[in-house]
Amino acid sequence: MRVGLVVTCLVDLMRPGIGWAAVDLLERAGAEVVVPATQTCCGQPGWNGGDRAGAAALARKLIAEFEGCDWIVAPSGSCVGMIRVHYPTLLADDATWSERARSAAARTRELTQFLVDELGFDAVPGRHDGTVTYHDCCAGLRELGVKSQPRRLLAKVSGLELTEMAEPESCCGFGGAFSVKFGEIAAHIAERKCAQIAETGAGAVVMGDLGCMLNVEGRLRRRGDASTRVLHVAEVLAGRED
Amino acid sequence: MRVASIEFKARAGEKLADATLQRNLVRVKGKFAAKRAAAMAGFHDFEGLREAGREIRQRTLDDLDVWLGIFERSATAGGATVLWARTPDDINRLVLEIAFRHGVRKIVKSKSMVSEESSLDRAIEAAGLEVIETDLGEYILQINGYEPPSHLVGPALHKSKEEVADLFHRRHKTARKEGIEDLCLEARAVLREHYLTADMGISGGNFFVAETGSVVLVTNEGNATLATGLPRVHVAISGIEKIVPTLEDAATLLRLLPRSATGQPISNYVDVLTGVRGEGEGGVEHMYYILVDAGRTDVLASEVREALRCIRCGACMNHCPVYQSIGGHPYGWVYPGPIGSILTPMYAGLENAHPLPAASTLCNQCGVVCPVKIPLPDLQRKLRERTFERRLAPWSERAALRLWSWVAARPALYGASMRVVARLLRIWGGRERRIRRLPPGGGWTAGRDLPAPDGRTFREQYAARRRAGGKPR
Ligand code: SF4
Numbered sequence: 001m002r003v004g005l006v007v008t009c010l011v012d013l014m015r016p017g018i019g020w021a022a023v024d025l026l027e028r029a030g031a032e033v034v035v036p037a038t039q040t041c042c043g044q045p046g047w048n049g050g051d052r053a054g055a056a057a058l059a060r061k062l063i064a065e066f067e068g069c070d071w072i073v074a075p076s077g078s079c080v081g082m083i084r085v086h087y088p089t090l091l092a093d094d095a096t097w098s099e100r101a102r103s104a105a106a107r108t109r110e111l112t113q114f115l116v117d118e119l120g121f122d123a124v125p126g127r128h129d130g131t132v133t134y135h136d137c138c139a140g141l142r143e144l145g146v147k148s149q150p151r152r153l154l155a156k157v158s159g160l161e162l163t164e165m166a167e168p169e170s171c172c173g174f175g176g177a178f179s180v181k182f183g184e185i186a187a188h189i190a191e192r193k194c195a196q197i198a199e200t201g202a203g204a205v206v207m208g209d210l211g212c213m214l215n216v217e218g219r220l221r222r223r224g225d226a227s228t229r230v231l232h233v234a235e236v237l238a239g240r241e242d
Numbered sequence: 243m244r245v246a247s248i249e250f251k252a253r254a255g256e257k258l259a260d261a262t263l264q265r266n267l268v269r270v271k272g273k274f275a276a277k278r279a280a281a282m283a284g285f286h287d288f289e290g291l292r293e294a295g296r297e298i299r300q301r302t303l304d305d306l307d308v309w310l311g312i313f314e315r316s317a318t319a320g321g322a323t324v325l326w327a328r329t330p331d332d333i334n335r336l337v338l339e340i341a342f343r344h345g346v347r348k349i350v351k352s353k354s355m356v357s358e359e360s361s362l363d364r365a366i367e368a369a370g371l372e373v374i375e376t377d378l379g380e381y382i383l384q385i386n387g388y389e390p391p392s393h394l395v396g397p398a399l400h401k402s403k404e405e406v407a408d409l410f411h412r413r414h415k416t417a418r419k420e421g422i423e424d425l426c427l428e429a430r431a432v433l434r435e436h437y438l439t440a441d442m443g444i445s446g447g448n449f450f451v452a453e454t455g456s457v458v459l460v461t462n463e464g465n466a467t468l469a470t471g472l473p474r475v476h477v478a479i480s481g482i483e484k485i486v487p488t489l490e491d492a493a494t495l496l497r498l499l500p501r502s503a504t505g506q507p508i509s510n511y512v513d514v515l516t517g518v519r520g521e522g523e524g525g526v527e528h529m530y531y532i533l534v535d536a537g538r539t540d541v542l543a544s545e546v547r548e549a550l551r552c553i554r555c556g557a558c559m560n561h562c563p564v565y566q567s568i569g570g571h572p573y574g575w576v577y578p579g580p581i582g583s584i585l586t587p588m589y590a591g592l593e594n595a596h597p598l599p600a601a602s603t604l605c606n607q608c609g610v611v612c613p614v615k616i617p618l619p620d621l622q623r624k625l626r627e628r629t630f631e632r633r634l635a636p637w638s639e640r641a642a643l644r645l646w647s648w649v650a651a652r653p654a655l656y657g658a659s660m661r662v663v664a665r666l667l668r669i670w671g672g673r674e675r676r677i678r679r680l681p682p683g684g685g686w687t688a689g690r691d692l693p694a695p696d697g698r699t700f701r702e703q704y705a706a707r708r709r710a711g712g713k714p715r
Binding site for chain 2: 007009011012013014015016017019020035037038039040041043045046047048049050051052053054055057058061138142143169170171173174175176177178179180181182183184185186187188189190191192214215217218219221222230
């Protein structure tokens with residue numbers, strides 16, 4: 001079973017450890033992990049920013065790079081949503097690529113979704129002593145239906161206790177370019193999320209998308225919280241929290 | 243109404259800093275979202291109902307011209323007159339013609355968002371007639387110098403009861419009331435007088451029923467019943483998209499609308515009004531329908547046509563994280579929130595409103611609650627594409643997107659660039675590993691730090707591991 005890992009541009013640049021955690025989990029689950037060296041970005045910024053041509057070029061590039069893989073997996077709900085939900089729309093009118101886009105979409109899964117739904121894997125090596133709270137990132141939740149899978153896996157992490165926040169499904173305010181273009185509004189939305197995280201008293205907040213992590217961590221630190229950790233679900237599951 | 247949507251960002255900034263508004267927004271959010279959730283929990287198959295609602299609305303829109311023709315025949319047969327407004331100005335002209343024809347001096351009005359598109363009240367006043375809004379929220383806005391509405395369902399939701407108490411005290415010249423009930427009683431006493439002395443009533447129209455030629459009005463205050471029942475003349479104004487084929491279709495949508503809007507199983511009042519009074523019946527002497535296009539046929543022919551399914555429940559804004567932070571006014575025109583971010587650019591011009599579809603996290607909290615399943619984020623994306631094509635946004639944004647796509651299409655260049663960026667951010671972040679100020683990302687660091695990266699990209703680490711004899715991949 002060849003599993004192509006989409007590292008994602010943010011993980012590549014900002015937090016490579018998430019990529020290693022994903023490799024580790026997939027290998028433990030019995031996959032042969034392939035990381036195409038030429039991969040860059042899935043095209044989400046262009047797609048969400050109105051640059052359809054730019055997004056389509058990157059979509060074609062990614063599809064070609066992962067064509068030899070049985071599965072395409074990413075530790076990010078929004079990148080998987082891009083491939084799984086939006087590529088077929090983006091390339092629908094492209095005679096040579098629409099079928100390839102649909103095939104790639106059908107083979108693409110978010111990491112926890114893949115581990116649980118496709119492999120039934122739950123032998124997670126992670127250990128975390130303390131309470132965490134889980135934030136459902138929007139694309140994973142509402143585009144892909146990722147909700148129970150990460151919680152199922154987190155329940156297997158020894159020492160870990162999960163406390164839910166008041167509204168785990170409400171947006172953190174990231175929204176890609178929105179978070180820079182409308183930074184004040186994004187920070188205001190993030191503040192509501194951070195207040196809910198603080199209310200749980202959890203030592204860490206866990207989620208599945210690095211963009212949202214940067215947004216939440218950035219706001220936590222700015223509001224003076226130096227201690228609450230912001231962790232990717234893959235890091236916790238793989239026991240690679242640093 | 244003036245279109246101020248281009249100033250979205252500046253106005254949003256003011257609203258973020260407005261402590262009173264922020265308190266009111268927290269109150270509103272708790273109220274609507276929680277009540278809707280409770281109503282959903284008690285309903286056996288809300289998803290099935292949403293699908294039925296979507297289907298009814300889409301089926302009607304697919305043959306809108308046919309249904310409009312049927313409506314016109316049914317309504318005319320019932321003794322009503324059907325008039326067509328191509329532009330917002332036509333609405334005002336038609337209303338004034340009707341008023342002059344019937345010697346009208348005073349008009350009472352129940353809620354009509356469409357009439358805000360043409361600033362009808364001010365046109366009526368400019369013609370020397372009197373007009374009184376009877377929906378409590380609209381009345382509050384009217385006596386506050388025609389303040390713009392901030393929400394589809396509760397146009398004055400941005401106001402606290404203290405602000406309303408001050409306003410009533412000032413405008414009615416009465417003793418200042420404290421409680422909500424006393425304020426309502428005071429408004430009621432003022433409005434009752436007007437219902438009885440008005441010659442004409444204007445209403446909106448939640449639905450126009452083709453098979454019967456009826457208008458359906460949904461209210462909680464009963465003001466529409468009085469405003470359309472007591473005066474001699476009734477004029478119902480709404481968009482051409484508000485047609486539904488049958489009363490049964492209207493009934494299905496009535497199960498969706500109040501639940502989505504306020505969490506009520508049904509609103510306190512539902513009026514179904516059909517034609518003029520016959521021998522020995524109640525009802526009005528003269529009934530007019532004004533069916534408004536004002537950009538709707540253009541939307542119908544466009545890629546965002548699904549927006550016309552909207553039944554104006556307000557759920558999308560109640561669940562929108564952006565709306566929850568800034569309220570409705572920054573959207574700058576009649577319709578705020580996610581649905582406003584589509585309708586405003588379409589009705590008032592994308593060049594005047596392109597910040598609206600951009601001001602969204604695309605979280606889709608709106609799309610999953612919309613009772614007629616409008617894919618609002620997808621529509622926002624389509625308008626972003628038009629914004630990009632027409633070069634309406636600042637050139638720097640466009641250049642950044644282009645540059646990103648260009649570099650990301652060249653793996654070697656991309657790899658080298660990211661190596662440099664990773665190191666720069668690492669250094670900038672210092673020992674604490676956090677960036678408090680980042681000149682090119684000032685929008686980010688105004689309210690948040692940026693956690694700094696490790697300094698080596700994943701692809702570098704991965705390549706190094708392969709060179710060091712790690713498992714080949
Ligand atoms: S778009 Fe949907 S949720 Fe928003 S007001 Fe219209 S019907 Fe309601």
